[in-house]
Amino acid sequence: NIFNSNIITKGLSYALSTGNWSATKTLNKNKVGVSQILHRMTFSSMISHLRRLSTPLGREGKTTRPRQLHNTQWFTVCPSETPEGQACGLVKNFSLMAHISGDSSHIDxxxxxxxxxxxxxxxxxxxxxxxxxxxxxxxxxxxxxxxxxxxxxxxxxxxxxxxxxxxxxxxxxxxxxxxxxxxxxxxxxxxxxxxxxxxxxxxxxxxxxxxxxxxxxxxxxxxxxxxxxxxxxxxxxxxxxxxxxxxxxxxMHPSMILGVCASIIPFANHNQSPRNCYQSSMGKQALGVSALNFDQRYDAISHVLLNPQKPLVLTRAMDYMFFRELPAGVNAIVAIACYSGQNQEDSIVINKAAVDRGLFRSIAYKSYKDEEKRHNAVMVSEFDKPQAGKCIGMHASSYEHIQSDGLVAPGARLCGGDVVVGKTMPTGSTFDAVSMKKRAATDVARKDDSQCIKHSESGIVDNVMLTNNHDGLKFARIRIRSLRIPKLGDKLCIPVTDEILTDAGWVALADIDINKHRVATLIDGEHLAFVHPSYKYIYDHRGPMYEYKSNSMHILCTLNHRLYVKYGGKYQFMEAQDVYGLSVRFKHNSVCDETKRAPARETLNRLTRPIDANT
CATH class of the missing domain: 3.90.1070.20 (Hypothetical Protein Ta0175; Chain: A, domain 2)
Structure with missing residues (x-):
């Protein structure tokens, strides 16, 4: 009873979960990235993350000597597996046979x-x-x-x-x-x-x-x-x-110089060195089966390819990295069509019929967790189904899938914003012993403390786990699965002459400076924020487009371009082909909240002529 043990417990939990290690949160001298969450997206990325070697230096340094491999790192550090950009050379990976010695200092x-x-x-x-x-x-x-x-x-x-x-x-x-x-x-x-x-x-x-x-x-x-x-x-x-x-x-073998991700490259000794570096970064992104017990795990986010295949060309190292049991990727049939110019540079054209038959389909798992809370032998928050009239502060969401125990049933289909865990907590007067009569006089003695899924997410409840934590309180985990089908991207967006909403107003795409301007983006599917873009792409497009022109704005975009409009009482992203014919509001600028109403049935006009300009 000398000091409160919860201070040490919370401090270690915060440091291990975030990776920020410091005595207090106010100190500027805190170390970032000391602990990291294990990357379990794929099996190869997990093994690669466990064998990662980080150099504690700033990423902004221009010196090249710390980024280069030393001669003494021969056969212990992979020469190919390192990220691109600022962390190049500062984040390394061990070779296949690298070994870290244990403590044998007790030997006399x-x-x-x-x-x-x-x-x-x-x-x-x-x-x-x-x-x-x-x-x-x-x-x-x-x-x-x-x-x-x-x-x-x-x-x-x-x-x-x-x-x-x-x-x-x-x-x-x-x-x-x-x-x-x-x-x-x-x-x-x-x-x-x-x-x-x-x-x-x-x-x-x-x-x-x-x-x-x-x-x-x-x-x-x-x-x-x-x-x-x-x-x-x-x-x-x-x-x-x-x-x-x-x-x-x-x-033992010359290939032992490579790391985990570089060892799965067939004929790596016949490639250029930068190509092996690129493939080492991209190989760990190939979806497959991350673990044999993926249907029993409750990872925060995981993806499982529906029909993974073993590669046609195997390397010797793949047999020792369980590539036969945990394959990743699909053996797709690739046709190189250069004569008619259908292939763009550094991009592919996928057969839609193959996608409809199930090519590259995957299942995304997302887990939610919640637990009951207790304060001085008083239940602060517990699992329960909130009921209208008996609880205050209820969410504007659907509670129809919540059972009497406060949890959803497996197999329930949830949409954006639905309640996934029902919880109630006492009102403020509950903790006051003097005002117990006041609480008894009012029927509303509970407050809603439920957890909802994000508005941008939906899926089917795959499994529900209910157990007790170390304090004897109920602890629940809910796993939701959703089917992911490859769709067309929205990189072919607007002409270079069109304007983009930034923190300085509407600016033409050609005038966007990624270091100066902050463009509008949606955070967590709900809040509009302005961030610096990472890259600016310019592509060529020929095909039908949508056009909207008024006194205040002129928009020319592809059919699948997502527009940020107000429809149904809230701002949301909608594709241009879905907005056609609707009465919506466009956000005028970032400073003023005034909006311009588009006339009904004349919001967007479809252009059938090809657009030759760069878009």
Whole structure:
């Protein structure tokens, strides 16, 4: 009872959920991104996120040296998997065989070295031929036969007497024998080369052995950056070429230099380096099956492709990343039609009949969670079905799917704004013991505290889970699924001469400066906000368009362009082909809320002539 434990609990929960670590929220010196939510959109993106390496430097820096790979990161950091833009080179990913050492500092290295040879105490002047023994940077003393000690320690490591990630370095230049058993060192495995009776080098590899058996028999050992710099490693396991130099180790395979996402690229060694970088970023976006138990998970957002297929061309690494069990993507038939000019640059034309047959269809899962709350043995909020006349502050939403326990039933179809969890809470007078008579005099003793889905979302209730939390209160999770069918995008929007609503009024598209202007956008499907655009695209369009012209505005857009209009008492996005013939209001500008009413049945006129201008 010395301090309130909820302060520490809430502080850690806030830091782990947001990634912002600071003593107080008012301090400017807070670290961002210390903890991150695991990306489970696809299985490959999850594995890639677990093997991510972030450099704690600002993204605005113009120096190139921190963004480049160092020579010591060979076979431990992927050279292809890094994001584009400001984070290029600052966010890296481990290679396939990269290993982070564990904590083995409890080993009594003084006793182990003393059993091999005598350790002399430190003295002022070193004797020629003696080596300093360092354990995790701490000096143990001098030894005479440092080479024999290093050979014996490596033998103990290869037979399993020492952990496999212990580093043993014999530095002949500085006359040091460095032994590292601390944690956090980046290492990677390599084959150990032995010499037979005829002086030929060979690799001690036998079939039908597990990885642990290879480590115990000394066929494979882990090398960190310090020990690797004192080894001569052959890049290709060619037995005829191993005798040309005094090799000590041999690489397992050249493809082990790549990371998870770069390893799924077929024939990556035949591509340009930027293409491998682009595919490493896009490969993790391919929808598929994120987990085998996806129907039992309650992730915040997840997508599952209805008919994923295994790729026609597989790489060796795919067999170890469960690509056969968790495929992603579809083997689409691609036709390259260049003669008639139907293909645009960096874009595709999809057959509508294939989309109607189910190509690229997926199911999106979204989970909602809620729990009851209690304050000093008084229920502050509990699951219940709010009823009109007995609850105040009810939402302007539909409560028809809420059952008596306050939860929706599986199979119910929800639309935008419907209540998904029904909750009630006492009114303010409930906590006042003096005014209990006042609460009894009024029948309205509860207040609505229900949770609704967003107006832009809809779907079918897939599953409902009801359990108890650590305080013994009810805790519920509701998963909603919705079918996603590929639709035409709205990038072909308006001519370059048309105007766009910005924070400075209506500005022509050709005059939009992405660094200066903030354009209107809809946040969470409800609120209109002005943000800086990321890019500005210009495309060519030939086909039917819609045109609306009045004294205050002139709009020329494609059929599927979404217009922000007021219809049905609220502002919303509607496609131009749906607005045709309706009486709607357009927002005049960002400063004044005045609107102009469009005349009925003459709101939009369809243009059948082709538009040659850039749109």
């Amino acid at each position: 290295m003084v006793q182990i070295v003393s059993d091999i040879t005598k350790i002399k105490p430190m003295h002022a002047e070193g004797v020629p031929g003696e080596y300093i023994v360092l354990h995790n940077g701490c000096t143990l003393g001098y030894v005479d036969a440092a080479a024999r000690v290093a050979i014996e320690l490596r033998r103990m490591r290869r037979c399993g007497a020492l952990p496999c990630d212990v580093s043993i370095v014999l530095d002949n230049q500085k006359h040091e024998l460095r032994i590292h058993t601390d944690q956090g060192r980046l290492s990677r495995p390599a084959f150990v080369l032995y010499t037979n009776e005829r002086g030929k080098k060979y690799v001690n590899i036998e079939r039908d052995k597990t990885w642990k058996k290879y480590l115990k028999c000394g066929a494979i050992e882990y090398l960190d950056h310090d020990e690797e710099s004192w080894c001569l490693i052959a890049t290709c396991p060619d037995l005829d070429a191993l005798d040309d130099y005094d090799y000590t180790h041999c690489e």
